Amino acid sequence: MTAPRLEVRLDLIERNTRTLVDRLAPKGIAVHAVTKAALGSPAVARAFIAGGAAGLADSRAANGERLRAARIRSPILSIRSPMVSEADRIVRTFETSANTEHDVITALSAAASAHGWSHGVLLMVELGDLREGILPRDVEVVARHALSLPSIELRGIGSNLACRSGVIPDDANMAELSDLATSLERSLGVALPVVSGGNSANLTWALATGDTGRINHLRLGEALLLGCEPLERRPVDGLSTDAFSLVAEVIESKVKPVQPWGELAQTAFGERPRRGVGGNAIQTIVALGRQDVDAGDLTPPAGAVIVASSSDHLVLETDHLLRPGTELAFRPGYAALLRAMTSPFVVTVHVDAAGG
Numbered sequence: 001m002t003a004p005r006l007e008v009r010l011d012l013i014e015r016n017t018r019t020l021v022d023r024l025a026p027k028g029i030a031v032h033a034v035t036k037a038a039l040g041s042p043a044v045a046r047a048f049i050a051g052g053a054a055g056l057a058d059s060r061a062a063n064g065e066r067l068r069a070a071r072i073r074s075p076i077l078s079i080r081s082p083m084v085s086e087a088d089r090i091v092r093t094f095e096t097s098a099n100t101e102h103d104v105i106t107a108l109s110a111a112a113s114a115h116g117w118s119h120g121v122l123l124m125v126e127l128g129d130l131r132e133g134i135l136p137r138d139v140e141v142v143a144r145h146a147l148s149l150p151s152i153e154l155r156g157i158g159s160n161l162a163c164r165s166g167v168i169p170d171d172a173n174m175a176e177l178s179d180l181a182t183s184l185e186r187s188l189g190v191a192l193p194v195v196s197g198g199n200s201a202n203l204t205w206a207l208a209t210g211d212t213g214r215i216n217h218l219r220l221g222e223a224l225l226l227g228c229e230p231l232e233r234r235p236v237d238g239l240s241t242d243a244f245s246l247v248a249e250v251i252e253s254k255v256k257p258v259q260p261w262g263e264l265a266q267t268a269f270g271e272r273p274r275r276g277v278g279g280n281a282i283q284t285i286v287a288l289g290r291q292d293v294d295a296g297d298l299t300p301p302a303g304a305v306i307v308a309s310s311s312d313h314l315v316l317e318t319d320h321l322l323r324p325g326t327e328l329a330f331r332p333g334y335a336a337l338l339r340a341m342t343s344p345f346v347v348t349v350h351v352d353a354a355g356g
Helices: 010-027 042-050 061-069 084-093 102-115 136-148 171-188 200-208 222-226 334-342
Strands: 005-008 030-034 055-058 076-078 096-099 119-125 152-159 194-198 217-220 244-257 280-286 304-309 314-318 327-332 347-350
Touching: 005 334, 010 030, 010 042, 010 200, 010 222, 030 042, 042 055, 042 061, 055 061, 061 076, 061 084, 076 084, 084 102, 096 102, 102 119, 102 136, 102 152, 119 136, 136 152, 136 171, 152 171, 152 217, 171 194, 171 200, 194 200, 200 217, 200 222, 217 222, 222 334, 244 334, 327 334
Parallel strands: 005 347, 030 055, 030 217, 055 076, 076 096, 096 119, 119 152, 152 194, 194 217
Antiparallel strands: 005 244, 244 280, 244 327, 280 314, 304 314
């Protein structure tokens, strides 16, 4: 079989989805499953839907278009603030988009009006992580602007934490979002059906808290795909962490000195190498590089340690020599999965429990 390849267990993704959907439902929280790390894979999207996700979410118009081309009819939320230049693609592909800017919402209004339909807007609120979001004191102004536009439906508010600055979702910031939703409803005289608390980083809070307030929606990707929460990358109880396996082929395995010789400068990626200790080790190279994956986010198989990577090579120290052609399986983290799914050199295959 072709290598490198990403082997995907759709049954485990479906099971992870069902587990979290069922745990969050008694708390009144619906799940939109995020397909972006899977490059808008229709097969992964169908596993999410079979697992009970209320809808899908993605950050790229092209991924949304891929899902629609595969005849997937579930609601899809655009989770990155749209570019003005792609307003028409957004309203043709997504029922709702996350927004923060007057001008973007105006462009979406014009595009939706041209098609004769409405487009939903979810206003993102800045709660401290300092990525996207409207400051809480300014949300009402933006909301009034959205309500004044034709073909725009204000569907709610949301937040995003832990992505840029690692701010942890907790009772305090989730209560702030809940209170803001209630305050907006009173001042604007409208109902806000969606209060989207955040992403997989919200799971620890959502599953443990006794009061979720107005939070009734989460956008989950990493937890469903990899079975862990993003704050500390700890496995979530009851979820599978091995739905993805990145398989690479050995192209060299030799005993070599640990320490390089000669005068040292920067590596190909601008890093300053450190001289190792003396002695020899078994150095094994697989045909997998930074053009394919984030090497720092891979867990190697037992008996192997990742020591370096370049564009096309992943260098390991292994506990025994391996014959060229031998395949090694790595477990990807979120960053590694994202890049591997995007690389045109990594083939994605769906396998069953027996590896077939």
